[in-house]
Amino acid sequence: MKRIAVLVLLLVARSVPAWAWGPQGHRLVAEVASDHLTPEARAAVQRLLGAESLADVASWADHYLDGVYQTFRWHFVNIPPDAVAYDRDRDCPVQPGLKAGEPRDRWRDCAVDRIEYNRERLADTSLDNADRAQALKFLVHFVGDLHQPFHGLGVERGGNGIPVEVFGSTRCGSYPCNLHAVWDESLIQHRGLDDTAYLKVLEEEIAAKKMAAGAGSAADWALESRDLGKPALVSPGAKIDEAYYQRNIATVDTRLEQGGLRLAELINGAFAKAPAGR
Numbered sequence: 001m002k003r004i005a006v007l008v009l010l011l012v013a014r015s016v017p018a019w020a021w022g023p024q025g026h027r028l029v030a031e032v033a034s035d036h037l038t039p040e041a042r043a044a045v046q047r048l049l050g051a052e053s054l055a056d057v058a059s060w061a062d063h064y065l066d067g068v069y070q071t072f073r074w075h076f077v078n079i080p081p082d083a084v085a086y087d088r089d090r091d092c093p094v095q096p097g098l099k100a101g102e103p104r105d106r107w108r109d110c111a112v113d114r115i116e117y118n119r120e121r122l123a124d125t126s127l128d129n130a131d132r133a134q135a136l137k138f139l140v141h142f143v144g145d146l147h148q149p150f151h152g153l154g155v156e157r158g159g160n161g162i163p164v165e166v167f168g169s170t171r172c173g174s175y176p177c178n179l180h181a182v183w184d185e186s187l188i189q190h191r192g193l194d195d196t197a198y199l200k201v202l203e204e205e206i207a208a209k210k211m212a213a214g215a216g217s218a219a220d221w222a223l224e225s226r227d228l229g230k231p232a233l234v235s236p237g238a239k240i241d242e243a244y245y246q247r248n249i250a251t252v253d254t255r256l257e258q259g260g261l262r263l264a265e266l267i268n269g270a271f272a273k274a275p276a277g278r
Contacts, residue, residue, distance in 0.1 A: 021148050022185030024195065025256060026058035029144040031199045032206070032260020037267060044271040048133040054140050055195075061141035070096065073109040074138070075145045078154030079226040086112065086219040091154075111146045115139065115218040115266075123270035140263060146218060147259035149232060149251065150180045152225030159183065159229070166240045179233070182240050187252050190245050202257050211257055213265035221262065228255070 021029070034054050037045065049057060065071050079091050092110035094100050107117045121127060121135035145151050150158040159179035163170075166177045166186045175181065191198065205211070228251055234240070 021144050021256075022188060023059050024198070025148070025184065025188050025252075026141060026144045027055040027195055028188075028198055028202065028256050029147065029259040029263060030054035030058040030140050031195065032202055032257060033140070033263035033267065035199075035203060036261060036264035038271075041264075041268045041271040045136065045267065048129055048136055057137045058140050058144065060137045070109060074114040074142060075111060076151040076158055077110040077112050077146070077222050078158065079152050079222060080154045081226070081230055083226075086223055088112070088219075091222075111142050111151065112218045112222050115142050115146065118142065119266050119270060122267070136267070139266060143218075143263040143266065144259050146221050146225060147255040147262075148183055149225045149229035149255065150183050152222040153229035153233075154226075155229075155233060159233070162234065162236050162238075164234060164236075164238050164240050167242075177240075179240075183229075183232070183252070186240065187245055187249055191249065202253060202260070205253065206257050206261070211261060213258075213261040216262075221258075224258075225255070 030053070034042075045054065061071065061075070065075075073093055077086075077091050079086055083090075088108065089100060092108040092113055094105055095107070095109055098105050107113050118135040118139040122132055122139060124132070127135075153159070156162050157180070159182075162179040164177050164179050164182060166172055166182055167190065170177055172178075172181045172186060177186075188198075193201065232248055232251070234244075
């Protein structure tokens with residue numbers, strides 16, 4: 001029975017579209033972060049990842065999900081639309097087999113907890129470098145995830161349950177179009193820019209706005225996403241058109257910029273006092 005349950009979970013994992021920015025969105029967050037690393041952090045990242053860059057590993061966590069289904073919930077957090085604040089007991093599920101408040105209930109299964117968990121592991125020089133490299137890969141991905149507005153909004157599974165027509169099509173890749181996928185990929189793709197050109201746009205905006213990572217925690221970033229997702233909601237069957245794109249593409253760009261700057265801040269902090277290798 002246990003084997004059957006595991007197989008069912010794996011099949012479910014493969015049948016659900018990834019809860020993430022699309023590959024380009026994740027790469028752009030990672031590229032922005034790379035541009036804002038300290039020399040010490042840049043060298044440490046290279047020691048951990050070798051020939052791979054942050055952009056190269058930015059979507060790694062989506063593929064890791066295929067073998068470890070528990071990590072599915074690490075990519076998002078569902079905050080109710082009318083909640084006044086993030087509530088860990090309400091919004092971040094306890095790990096399977098544990099009870100809330102017991103000694104082992106230190107880390108839970110949502111993006112908010114797993115960003116801090118992997119930040120802590122990345123900074124832990126007592127860990128093997130392979131473990132720290134894995135933590136870095138998760139961190140790159142989850143910080144990106146949490147800045148996608150529908151990764152914080154608990155409405156129809158982050159918009160996955162809202163079917164839409166996107167620029168005249170009801171199919172988005174291998175799946176029927178839904179609002180979550182619009183924010184994952186469709187709005188970014190509609191810009192029509194490759195990574196180099198898009199990164200130039202983002203970095204020019206960062207410089208013009210004098211943007212910085214600023215203060216705040218992963219819970220704060222989740223609330224920001226929830227609040228940005230609410231006005232972008234549409235009714236089932238709505239048409240995502242040029243007008244919707246024009247209303248929302250600036251939000252997409254800002255979240256890519258903020259995600260990259262905040263990711264850089266976390267990585268810089270992890271390597272501020274200790275070398276990456278032993």
